[in-house]
Amino acid sequence: MSLIISKNKKLLKELIYEEVNGKPIYYKNYKLVIKGKKALEEVKMSSPIQSKIVSLILYFLISRIDKSRYEILSHEIGVRTKLGKRAIDIGIFEKIEVNKFIEKSSILPICPIIAIEIDTKAQLKEDEYMNYIYDKANDLLNSGTEKVIWILTKPKIILIAQKEKSWEIKKWNDDIEVMENIKFNLNRLLKEEI
Incomplete structure (x- = not known):
């Protein structure tokens, strides 16, 4: 027993x-x-559409980001926040900061400057979904993240949260600014891949 x-x-x-x-x-x-x-x-698995979105955004970012300044980590990277431990689909970190912890930590003690989420793998009741997104985004923002981009596959919308700014709700065919001079259009990325 x-x-x-x-x-x-x-x-x-x-x-x-x-x-x-x-x-x-x-x-x-x-x-x-x-x-x-x-x-x-x-x-623990992602759906095919979630996996495809992560891949497309990674390819897009890797081809445009300043690799001397930034490090892109993905695959449910664990980060420590003020409220606990969170998993991030894609995180853009200051390279000089994150490299201090890459080989030493199972969970990073710092949050990304940009966090990109696709849906969630959390067990939630139907009426808790938006509260979870709100709470997690705020937890990340209060722990040092500058922007949270949350892509939802049902409904097909993108939430953008930034500290001290009103949240934005965008469509998949809108241009989404990740960082200065780096924007993606999810519909375009998906169509170019087909």
Whole structure:
């Protein structure tokens, strides 16, 4: 019996997506993993459209960003915020700062200057979705991030949050400024790839 409890505790720990105020936020559908109806890897996976968007934005940014100043990290990079630990799909960091921690930390003690999110993998009730986005974006902004760009695949909108500015809601066919002189248009990126 204690072996089963021990295995379940270990599994529950692996099912934590983020941690805020000392409380875990689990991966979407984590209960199905505990019941043995899904594999752990299944709940951690991105959908094909999410993966494609991440890839396209990475290709776009890598071809335009000043690589001597900035480092782009992706794949649910863990960062420590004022409220806990968060996972970021794509983060643009000051290279000189992030390189101090790349090989030393499993979770970065600094936040990116720009965070780009595509949907979320968090287990949320339907009415908690926008609150989660609002809370996470504010947590990042209060922890040093200058801009959060959140791409939602359903509905097809992009939220842009910046400290001390009103949030903006854009469409996928709008130009989105990541940094000065670096803008992408998600619809155009998707069409150029087809």
